Amino acid sequence: NRVINLKYYQRLLRILDAKPRELQAHLLPWLDYPYNTHTDGIILIGDAGGFPCPLEAEGIYPAMVTGKIAAEVAAEAVSSGDFSKDSLKKFDEGWKKTSIGEEFEAGAELWNIWKALPFSPKETMSWFIPMIMEILGGIFDWSQPHTKRVRQILSHVKSYMPKATPFIMKNVFPLACRKKDIPRTLQEILEEASVTAKDVRRSISILIRELNFKTQATDPVALIPRYISDLGLDSEIEILTKKILTTYISNFSISGKDPKGLCA
Ligand SMILES: Cc1cc2nc3c(=O)[nH]c(=O)nc-3n(C[C@H](O)[C@H](O)[C@H](O)COP(=O)(O)OP(=O)(O)OC[C@H]3O[C@@H](n4cnc5c(N)ncnc54)[C@H](O)[C@@H]3O)c2cc1C
Incomplete structure (x- = not known):
């Protein structure tokens, strides 16, 4: 009812001369970055892989793009007989090079x-x-x-x-x-x-x-993606590095330490 009572919703109903019949809700994954998208013998695409757009969760195009890349990687795996997690990481490398990957770079x-x-x-x-x-x-x-x-x-x-x-x-x-x-x-x-x-x-x-900004010290965790990308490392190492650094920060004081040094 809260939705139906919204002024603009009411206006839309009037313009369309429509009556609301029922409201339905469906769940969608909505992430700032997809993670754990593959493992031995498995690749997750579309919604299952967490690929809906990080802005408004539109997911049809990402599902089609990741589906195509997964099919190509799967075909290669079939020919080589190698279905290991390490071999399937080509899937991550593939989607990161597309517009979907670019979108998720600013996902947060x-x-x-x-x-x-x-x-x-x-x-x-x-x-x-x-x-x-x-x-x-x-x-x-x-x-x-x-x-x-x-x-x-x-x-x-x-x-x-x-x-x-x-x-x-x-x-x-x-x-x-x-x-x-x-x-x-x-x-x-x-x-x-x-x-x-x-x-x-x-x-x-x-x-x-x-602009009355509150300036904040650089978060060393936020620097990780650039180091990972410059060193050509994969998302798994990125996730692990974030975990290590976050654990370190929650256990030790980092005041006065150079964020770049901590990240490195
Ligand atoms: C209300 C709503 C509106 C949306 N509007 C838009 C929009 O305007 N634009 C847009 O881009 N995106 C939109 N989305 C998101 C978009 O629909 C999804 O992101 C997209 O369909 C994901 O495609 P997919 O192939 O990954 O998954 P799905 O389309 O969910 O396909 C998965 C399929 O697997 C089947 N399945 C599940 N379990 C099993 C099983 N055990 N065995 C066999 N089959 C199984 C399901 O029945 C389903 O058919 C909307 C979503 C919702 C809910």
Whole structure:
């Protein structure tokens, strides 16, 4: 009933002149990264492997892509007679090279964005749904010239910004900064930037102050994916490394220790 009573749901029912008959719910795996996708003689694809998109859990395309790769790896295993876990790791290597793998590189951030939207309705629904309706509905409103509509849409969208900005800064900005769930050091930013270290430092402190950011020390666990990828190691070692480092951090103080050194 909570869903049926939502204002926008009611509006949709009115527009469609429809009556709700029944509500059904179905479970889906929704992970920020698939793990344990294969073992001796077994490859898990699609939903079984945890492949629905980490943002909105759409799973048909990932199921088809992982299904195709699994079939290729299985065919190779049949010809060589080697069904060992080690041989089937080609499955992981395969999907990681596709757009599905690229999507999961930012899995944690994408997962957080979606978790914060529909699952925190009080915080976000007051601006997210109205803003999306405004943008989508507005574009398809032919009662006025598009040039005029676009200006109106922009001014409406602007009015949602005070509510949207904290969400964007908290959930979307980190995604833009760390597309691959990997923090960048100041040195790396400087290598890409065409300005001086002093300018970058000053800009960062202005951003922190103006946006009221709480700066956090670099999490050494968050650095692991980059080391794993640079060393060409597989996801199993990544999971094990994360476990070792997390256990170490929960048992010993790491204050004053270099996060990069801890990770290495
Ligand atoms: C309500 C809903 C809406 C969705 N909307 C979208 C969408 O719009 N876009 C999108 O991309 N994704 C959507 N998804 C997700 C998408 O449906 C799944 O991610 C996708 O179907 C996964 O494909 P799959 O082949 O891995 O698994 P499935 O499609 O679940 O196929 C598994 C099959 O195995 C069968 N099976 C299970 N156990 C056994 C057994 N013991 N023996 C034999 N057969 C067995 C099942 O009956 C099923 O047919 C939606 C999911 C739900 C629940």
